[in-house]
Amino acid sequence: MAVIYNHEKRIFSLQTKNTTYQMMADKLGYLLHLYYGKRVEQDMDYLLTYADRGFSGNPAEMAYNRTYSLDTLPQEYPVLGTGDTRSTALIIRNADYSECCDLRYVSHEIIKGKYSLKGLPCVYTKKGEAETLSIILEDALNGARVQLLYGVLEAEDIITRSVIITNNGKEQFVIEKAASACLDFMPGEYELIHFYGRHTMERNIERVPVTHTEIKIGSRRGASSHQHNPGIILAENGTTEDYGKCYGMLFVYSGNFMCGAEKDQFGQTRVLMGLQSEQFHYPLNKGESFIVPETILCFSENGFSDLSLKYHDCICNHICRGKYKNKERPVLLNSWEASYFNFNGDTIINLAKEAADLGIRLVVMDDGWFGKRDNDNSGLGDWNVNEDKLGCTLGELVTQVNKQNVKFGIWIEPEMVSEDSMLYKKHPDFVLQVPGRAPIRSRNQLVLDFSREEVRKVIFNQICSVLDQADIEYIKWDMNRNLSELYSSQSFPGCVAYNYMLGVYDFLEKLITRYPDTLVEGCCGGGGRFDAGMLYYTPQIWCSDNTDAIDRLRIQYGTSFFYPACTAGSHVSAVPNHQTGRVASLNTRGIVAMSGVFGYELDPAKLSEAEKEETRQQVKRYKKYAGLIQNGDYYRLSDPFKDIYTAWENISKDKTQVLLSIVINEIHGNMPVYYVKLKGLEKYAVYKDEENGAYYQGAALMEAGLPVKCSLGEYNSYQIVLNMQK
Numbered sequence: 001m002a003v004i005y006n007h008e009k010r011i012f013s014l015q016t017k018n019t020t021y022q023m024m025a026d027k028l029g030y031l032l033h034l035y036y037g038k039r040v041e042q043d044m045d046y047l048l049t050y051a052d053r054g055f056s057g058n059p060a061e062m063a064y065n066r067t068y069s070l071d072t073l074p075q076e077y078p079v080l081g082t083g084d085t086r087s088t089a090l091i092i093r094n095a096d097y098s099e100c101c102d103l104r105y106v107s108h109e110i111i112k113g114k115y116s117l118k119g120l121p122c123v124y125t126k127k128g129e130a131e132t133l134s135i136i137l138e139d140a141l142n143g144a145r146v147q148l149l150y151g152v153l154e155a156e157d158i159i160t161r162s163v164i165i166t167n168n169g170k171e172q173f174v175i176e177k178a179a180s181a182c183l184d185f186m187p188g189e190y191e192l193i194h195f196y197g198r199h200t201m202e203r204n205i206e207r208v209p210v211t212h213t214e215i216k217i218g219s220r221r222g223a224s225s226h227q228h229n230p231g232i233i234l235a236e237n238g239t240t241e242d243y244g245k246c247y248g249m250l251f252v253y254s255g256n257f258m259c260g261a262e263k264d265q266f267g268q269t270r271v272l273m274g275l276q277s278e279q280f281h282y283p284l285n286k287g288e289s290f291i292v293p294e295t296i297l298c299f300s301e302n303g304f305s306d307l308s309l310k311y312h313d314c315i316c317n318h319i320c321r322g323k324y325k326n327k328e329r330p331v332l333l334n335s336w337e338a339s340y341f342n343f344n345g346d347t348i349i350n351l352a353k354e355a356a357d358l359g360i361r362l363v364v365m366d367d368g369w370f371g372k373r374d375n376d377n378s379g380l381g382d383w384n385v386n387e388d389k390l391g392c393t394l395g396e397l398v399t400q401v402n403k404q405n406v407k408f409g410i411w412i413e414p415e416m417v418s419e420d421s422m423l424y425k426k427h428p429d430f431v432l433q434v435p436g437r438a439p440i441r442s443r444n445q446l447v448l449d450f451s452r453e454e455v456r457k458v459i460f461n462q463i464c465s466v467l468d469q470a471d472i473e474y475i476k477w478d479m480n481r482n483l484s485e486l487y488s489s490q491s492f493p494g495c496v497a498y499n500y501m502l503g504v505y506d507f508l509e510k511l512i513t514r515y516p517d518t519l520v521e522g523c524c525g526g527g528g529r530f531d532a533g534m535l536y537y538t539p540q541i542w543c544s545d546n547t548d549a550i551d552r553l554r555i556q557y558g559t560s561f562f563y564p565a566c567t568a569g570s571h572v573s574a575v576p577n578h579q580t581g582r583v584a585s586l587n588t589r590g591i592v593a594m595s596g597v598f599g600y601e602l603d604p605a606k607l608s609e610a611e612k613e614e615t616r617q618q619v620k621r622y623k624k625y626a627g628l629i630q631n632g633d634y635y636r637l638s639d640p641f642k643d644i645y646t647a648w649e650n651i652s653k654d655k656t657q658v659l660l661s662i663v664i665n666e667i668h669g670n671m672p673v674y675y676v677k678l679k680g681l682e683k684y685a686v687y688k689d690e691e692n693g694a695y696y697q698g699a700a701l702m703e704a705g706l707p708v709k710c711s712l713g714e715y716n717s718y719q720i721v722l723n724m725q726k
Contacts (some may be wrong), residue, residue: 001015001132002014002015002131002152002153002154003015003017003110003131003132003150003152004131004135005108005110006043009024009043009045010024010025010026010105010131011023011024011043011045012024012025012108012135014133014150015039015152015154015502016039016152016154016155016156016159016161017039017154017155017156018036018038018039018155018157019036019039019157019159019298019299020035020036020037020038020300020607021035021036021159022034022035022036022043022044022651023694024386024497025044025105025135025300026058026105028061028062028238029104029105030059030070030073030075030082030103030104030106031075031076031077031102031104031135031137031148031208031299032048032073032074032075032076033074033075033076033182033183033184033223033556034047034048034133034182034184034518035047035296036185036247037243037245037299038299038301040223040690044086047186047435047698048069048073048074049083049340050068051067051069051072052067053066053069053072053266054067054490055337056069056071056072056083056673057071057083057621058129058692059082059083059200060589067532068236068683069083069550070082070083070084071083071085071086072264072266072412072558073087073266073494074184074186075104075182075183075184075726076182077090077137077146077148077186078090078182078184078548078664079091079102079103080099080101080177080271080669081098081100081101081102082101082102082135083349086248086262086264086270086567087214087260087262087270087272088177089178089179089181089182089272090103090146090165090174090175090177090178090179090483090588091176091177092142092161092173092174092175093144093173093176093281094137094171094173094175094497095171095172095173099176100105100142100463101139101142101705102139102140102141102300103137103138103139103144103146103183103300103715104137104138104139104140104683105135105136106136106137106138107136107714108134108135108136109133110131110132110133110134110488111131111132111174111711112128112131112132112143112158113125113127113131113132114129114130114131114132114151114153115132115134115149115151115162115195115292116324117162117293117294118291118504119291119502119506120252120253120293120387120502120537121252121253121293121294121295121319121505121523121533121534121536121537122151122160122162122252122293122294123151123153123160123294123314123318124319124321125153125157125298125318125358127365128152129153129155129172130152130153130154130267131149131151131152131154131693132149132150132152133149133150133152134147134148134149134150135147135148135150135398136148138168141169142169142171142173143167143168143169143170143286144165144166144167144168144169144173145164145165145166145167145578146163146164146165146166147164147165147577148161148163148165148212149161149164150160150161151690152299152373153314153318154577156290156310156313156314156318156591157299157300157719158293158297158298158300158310158314158318159296159297159298159589159613160296160297160574160580161180161181161294161295161297162291162292162293162294162295163178163179163212163291163292164181164289164290164291164292165284165285165289165290165291165292165607166176166287166288166289166290167284167285167286167288167289168287170233170286171286171638172283172285172286172495173283173284174275174281174283174284175280175281175282175283175284175290176280176281176283177274177275177277177280177294178274178276178280178290178292179258179273179275180251180273180274180284180292180293180294180295181272181273181274181295181297182270182271182272183234183247183249183251183270183271183297184268184269184270185268185269185270185271186268187266187267187268188236188267188269189209189210189237190209190210190234190235190236190237190261190269190462191207191208191209191210191214191234191235191236191237192207192208192210192232192233192234192261193206193207193232193233193234193235193263193561194206194207194208194228194229194233194259195218195228195229195230195231195232195509195558195561195662195701196217196226196227196228196231196528197228197229197543197555197558198226198227198486198697199226199373199525199526199528199545199550200516200526200544200545200579201544201546201550201554201555201557202226202229202526202527202528202530202543202544202555202558203229203527203530203555203558203559203563204540204554204558204641205557205558205641207235207291209237210234210261210262210263210269211263212262212264212265213262214260214261214262215260215262215418216259216260217232217258217259217646218256218257218258218276219255219256219257219276220256220258220276220279220496221256221279221482221483221528222255222256222447222482222483222484222486222500222529223254223255223479223482223499223524223528223529223531224251224254224255224257224529224531225482225528225529226525226526226528227264227270227522227597228324228534229252229530229531229558229562230248230249230250230251230253230257230273230531231248231251231443231531231532231561231562232249232259232261232271232273233246233247233248233249233304233307233561234246234247234249234261234269234271235247235304237415239303239340240303240304240517241303241304241305242303242305242675243302243303244301244302244303244677245299245300245301245305246298246299246300246303247297247298247299248296248298248299248307248310248311248562248588249271249273249295249296249297250274250296250298250311250532251273251274251293251294251531251532251533252271252294252295252296252319252531252533253293253501253531253532253533254434254501254504254505254529254531254533254534255273255498255500255501256275256276256278256279256497256498257273257274257275257276257534258272258273258274258275258276258277258421259271259272259273259483260272266558266629269357269535273295273570274292274293274295274695275292275293275498276497277495279467279486279493279497279637280494280497281492281494281495281582282494282495283492283494283495283497284333284608292464292522293533296311296321296532298310298311298314298408298697299670300611301482304561305635305636305679307366308561308562308634309562309633309634311561311563311564312563312564312633313564315562315563315564315567316564316566316631319461319532319535319536319685320539320566320567321512321536322408322512322516322537322539322663323517323519323708324519324540325539326630326631327682328623328626328627328630329397329519329540329566329597329626329630330361330362330370330407330474330519330624331359331360331361331362331598331599331600331619331623332361332362332363332364332409332474332599332600333351333355333360333362333364333599333600333602334364334366334476334571334599334600334601335347335348335351335356335363335364335365335366336366336367336411336601337357337547337573337574337578337601337602338351338601338602338603340367340368341368341374341375341376343365343366343368344352344389344390344391345390345391345392345396345397346391347531348363348365348390348401349397349400349401349404350398350605351363351603351604352401352404352406352408353404353674354553354603354605355404355406356404356405356406357516357604357612357616358604358612358615358616358617358619359616359620359623360406360600360619361405361406361407361482362406362407362408362409362473362474362599363401363406363408363409363475364408364410364411364476365397365409365411366408366409366411366476367410367411367413367478367694368389369385369386369387369389369390369410369411370382370383370384370386370466371372371383371384371387371421371422371725372386372402372420372421373386373387374602376444376445376480376571377418377419377420377444378421379420379422379622380413380416380418380419380445380464381416381417381418381421381422381423381424381448382418382421382422382423383412383414383459383462383463383466384465384466385466386461386470389402393469393567394466394469394470395469395470398470398471398472399467399470400404402471402674405473407473408470408472408473408474409466409470409473409474409475409476409519410466410467410472410474410475410476411474411475411476411478412463412475412476412478413459413477413479413480413709414448414459414463414477414482414507415447415448415450415479415504416445416446416447416448416479416480416481417430417431417445417447417589418445418446418475419439419444419445420447422459427455427458429489430448430449430452430455430458431446431447431453431487432446432447432448432449432450432485432486432488432496432500433446434481434487434680435487436516437485439485440484440485442481442482442484443481445481446485447484448491449483449486449488449489449500449505450500450504450507451490451491451495451496451499451500451502451503452489452503453503453506454504455503456503458509459507459511459542459651460507460511463511464514467515467518472518472657473517473518473519474500474518474520474521475511475515475518475519475521476520476521476523476542477508477519477520477521477522477523477718478525478527478724479523479524479525479528480524480525481525482528483497483500488495488500496620498603499579501533501646504718505533506714507536508537508538509537510522511537512537516549517721519540520537520538521538521540521541521542521569522534522535522537522538522540522542523542524544524568525542525545526542526545527541527542527543527544527545527555528548529541530543530559530563530568532562532563533676535563535567535708538619539566540567540568540597540634541565541567541569542569543555543556543568543596544570545579546579546580546603547571547572547573547575547577547578547579548579548582548584549577549579549584549588549589549592549593549663549715550578550580550582550584550592550665551579551580551582551583551613552570552593553591553592553640553646553665554640555640555662556568556570556592556596557636557640557641557648560634560636560648564634565595565596565597565629565630566597566629566630566631566678567596567597568595568596568597569596569597569599569723570592570594570596570597570598570599570603571593571598571599571600571601572590572593572598572599572601572615572688572716573589573600573601573602573619574584574601574602574603584714584715585610585715585716585717586615586618586714587614587717587718588663588716588717590615590618590723591661591663591717592663593716594622594661594719595620595628595629595650595661596623597630598622598626607649607671621719625650625659625721628650628651628652629650629658629659631652631653632650632652632653632657633650633651633652633653633657633680634648634649635649635651635678635679635680636648637649637660637676637677637678637679638676640665643665644664644665644674645662645663645664645665645674645676645708646662646663646665647660647662647663647676648660648661648679649678649679650682651679651681655680655681655682655685655724656721656723656724657721657722657724658674658678658681658687658717658720658721658723659719659720659721660678660706660720660721660722660723661715661716661717661718661719662708662709662718662719663715663717664708664710664715664716664717664718665715665717667710667712667713671710673707673708673710674707674708674710675704675705675706675708676705676706676708677701677702677703677705677708678701678702678705679702681698681699681702682698682724683697683698683699683702684697684698685697685698685700685724685725686698686723686724686725687701687722687725688722688723688725689720689721689722690720690721690722690723691721695725696722701722706720
């Protein structure tokens with residue numbers, strides 16, 4: 001059993017293959033957190049201590065007993081108003097404007113299978129793969145009913161958490177803050193690892209000590225953002241890729257979020273993950289409920305590599321859905337960096353011909369095919385094919401592309417509108433905008449109010465009318481600005497960001513239901529909405545608008561801590577690179593792009609014959625190892641922020657085949673020899689180098705490694721394929 005209940009002590013134990021998560025409903029009905037870590041087989045309530053802690057408040061039931069205080073005890077779901085002065089998971093403002101809630105244990109239920117969340121993405125499982133623990137807490141005065149949901153995936157060492165808040169009282173109250181997960185730890189020294197960035201340089205890694213100052217990261221941008229990814233790792237000091245205890249928290253949500261970590265006055269650490277509390281005020285009337293998006297928890301005692309592998313498997317098997325969940329994705333050629341807005345139907349057909357010659361089997365027509373759209377100042381919202389620009393109908397264009405034995409894909413940006421568009425002129429009320437104020441523009445576009453069903457319906461019908469015109473087998477869904485004016489005519493102001501995100505999910509669910517055979521790739525100015533929430537609808541996401549291979553080493557490194565290779569769109573682009581002006585060899589650009597879902601972002605007609613032949617071999621090589629890259633285990637073998645080389649490894653689940661990729665970041669005179677140590681091999685197995693025929697024992701490759709080749713020239717790279725000998 002994954003969920004065990006000790007009736008006498010009211011202790012709940014969530015047991016996975018290697019971990020234990022434990023909590024207790026105490027004699028006052030408060031739900032106290034006991035333990036999360038390596039699997040244990042006993043009740044951990046002995047860890048709780050009680051003492052008079054100065055001015056820490058005491059519940060009324062304790063009378064003159066000062067030794068019990070929620071300001072010092074570890075809690076499962078701390079709320080404001082119980083004397084706990086630390087950061088809390090829930091704040092409710094009552095009808096009398098008091099901010100207070102006192103949640104006590106009422107009941108629980110253990111359910112076979114994994115819970116689901118209405119309107120929200122979450123981890124899903126097959127029959128027999130999970131159990132759910134539902135715990136009901138209630139406030140007797142204001143009628144707040146809080147259902148804590150725990151999904152336990154025993155074999156995967158995954159525990160999920162979500163919360164449903166219901167108003168069972170007589171008067172309205174307002175949710176001011178809501179987290180889905182809180183982790184309280186007894187004294188210990190921890191570091192918080194988070195993934196920060198900016199447009200075209202997402203998911204850099206920063207590691208900071210958890211001290212007595214609260215650390216907060218999050219997004220107020222209406223998307224999970226380029227600036228902070230909604231995933232953090234809490235690690236014991238000194239934890240490395242292969243050693244040490246670490247905890248992951250990954251928010252399954254694509255909008256505003258908040259994560260906070262702090263050490264309290266007694267050295268205890270609290271970490272919260274949930275919705276951003278700024279610009280969030282969600283009123284609930286009698287009988288209404290609110291769902292807090294899910295957080296995926298995972299623990300490893302074997303460092304970051306093991307933690308990442310567990311998250312990769314969870315996302316591949318329990319987040320991503322649809323036809324392409326485990327299917328090899330087609331190598332694609334995108335028109336954006338090939339022609340930007342300057343194209344017509346012949347341009348796309350010629351790209352298809354060039355693609356076919358190179359072995360590429362999908363061409364994507366990016367921005368500029370619709371409405372009045374020859375630059376980024378107009379046309380968004382007018383989702384009708386510009387046949388004058390194309391010189392033909394969409395159906396005719398796709399037919400010509402398909403004649404080259406090439407599939408066709410198209411770019412859309414459903415959430416946005418240009419002021420210079422027919423849609424805006426007809427429905428200016430469709431946008432998010434504060435009445436009486438001039439709009440905040442970004443990229444010369446405004447945001448449609450996707451919290452409103454009638455707005456979504458108009459856009460959905462327009463886009464479907466386009467998709468129904470031809471055999472479109474791929475969609476790139478983009479979002480190229482943040483939300484700045486959170487005002488809607490049909491939502492309470494503090495509800496807009498959350499309701500907007502529910503609207504986006506509703507649209508996506510309808511889209512993939514109507515077109516189940518179409519591969520949808522997410523995008524938000526590149527990697528501005530790279531999160532588990534979007535992966536529930538789009539099995540891959542454009543990793544970054546930065547296609548520079550050397551910058552991508554860092555971007556893809558940070559991405560890999562939570563997200564598997566099969567989710568990260570990564571393309572070979574032209575040089576000098578359009579974002580940095582850097583020149584890297586075609587070989588290096590190809591090797592870097594092969595660490596994700598492979599494709600091209602250039603005009604093949606501008607390649608030399610030698611480059612075209614190299615590209616053909618590149619495509620063949622990727623197709624040969626696509627299954628290994630997309631479905632195998634991924635290991636980071638160096639740190640591109642620190643090391644002179646970047647190395648990573650793809651290894652099959654049965655450990656029989658290895659693809660080792662190495663890029664030299666720096667070149668200097670009289671270089672020393674560096675050695676890259678592999679991971680995850682069978683210790684006593686023998687592996688043969690596919691190219692030179694050399695034999696190596698698995699243990700030797702992991703303990704001593706292989707010397708890194710270093711030849712003259714910048715950013716050289718190479719790959720080694722190793723096959724287990726039977």
